[in-house]
Amino acid sequence: MAKRFMQSLAALILILTVAFLGLGLTPGSAEAAKGKFYVIGTGPAGPKTATLQALETIEKMDAIVAPARHAKLFAKYIGKTPVVADPWRNIWDYKGKPYSKLSKEELAAYKVERFKSRDRTVAMIKELMAKGKNVGLLDFGNPCLFGPSHWFVEHFKKDEIVIIPGMGCDSAAMAALGASTIPAHGTRFVVQTAPFFLMDRAASPGMGFNPDSPEAQQVLADLARHEHTLILYMALKDPIKLFKTLGRHWAKDMPAACVFWAGYPDKQQVVRGTVGDLGPKLASMPEHMMGLLFVGRFLEGKPYEAAMYRHQGGKK
Structure with a gap:
């Protein structure tokens, strides 16, 4: 009886291995376990106004997307996890200049560059996810009320995204x-x-x-x-x-x-x-x-x- 069970188990493993190889995958590979994109509402003023869920999620991430200010505020929870990008770079400014102070020519260039910058960040996040990495974007306050993270969220499939709610400044x-x-x-x-x-x-x-x-x-x-x-x-x-x-x-x-x-x-x-x-x-x-x-x-x-x-x- 035990011998037949072991033979059946071996056959099942062989079938699964062939199936994975046929798809260009190997069991346990990054492609077989695609990561997710987490948008983490961190509250208005750092860890003290963030939820336990937000802090625990930050600690579990494989990569973090956050501006320097956020990275500093949540350094204890980010730990050695790499901060791979500032999501707002070139979104609210152009070549280090606030968009409200741009000339007519600079404003035209800014409107093009901010989309290109967004697309580069989205592509980078998707590449990390394809390797099985969970990527967390730190957003202040409530991500679904004046949350700029949706600039990125809308370019992912619904089942690729996890939004962690946060307390808004309101x-x-x-x-x-x-x-x-x-x-x-x-x-x-x-x-x-x-x-x-x-x-x-x-x-x-x-x-x-x-x-x-x-x-x-x-x-x-x-x-x-x-x-x-x-x-x-x-x-x-x-x-x-x-x-x-x-x-x-x-x-x-x-x-x-x-x-x-x-x-x-x-x-x-x-x-x-x-x-x-x-x-x-x-x-x-x-x-x-x-x-x-x-x-x-x-x-x-x-x-x-x-x-x-x-x-x-x-x-x-």
Whole structure:
């Protein structure tokens, strides 16, 4: 009986070996065990705001794709794993120059080069995966909310990708504000966007916006008719212009706040004001990138309790 079993097992091994060889593969080869592309949400401020799942995933990777800042923050978890590329090199700049400061000729060249750079990085990741390597791209915050990693993700098959969720800067900023964005008074919804998505940007390249277009004015008017919480990303390029625009439709006394460096214990700062006066305050601040804007009545009183009384049909 044992002899027959061993003969059958030997025959099965022979069949599998022939099958692998027929495909140009060998059992245990890299091609037989293709790697995956992991997009790892690391939170807004380093390991302390990353999840255990994110940290454990980083430790298991065979190669890391990350900018120098990320590599430094997560050096303990990356260990000796090679950092093979900076995913944002040539994506937000051209020859070391920010895209917002490029000449007309440089801007044209940049628009071509950023796609070429992306394609080179994708090709490199796919080559590593074909060798059986798991590649992890470190993305700040929540990879699926203003996560630039999708610049790469969309060029892989669904079964080749694993996205590890991360806490967004909005979560850290809301904690800093210490108020409920919803439920809050009569708030119907929360809007998370950026000025150049919310308003027409056809006449404003880059991160600019054109608030004077009929389309932009209609969107703003429609939005302002309903009580809501507005969260604006990448909104500090021209805060005076932004709040002047919002002031056309939102009450001047509408509470507003900006949380700078959300989640960073040594840098986090909250600046409060109203639609009528926050613009100049923010314009005077030295930081014009790492800030998240909030507008809404949730910033005043006891917003959660007010909502509970409202929904129960009574008043305090």
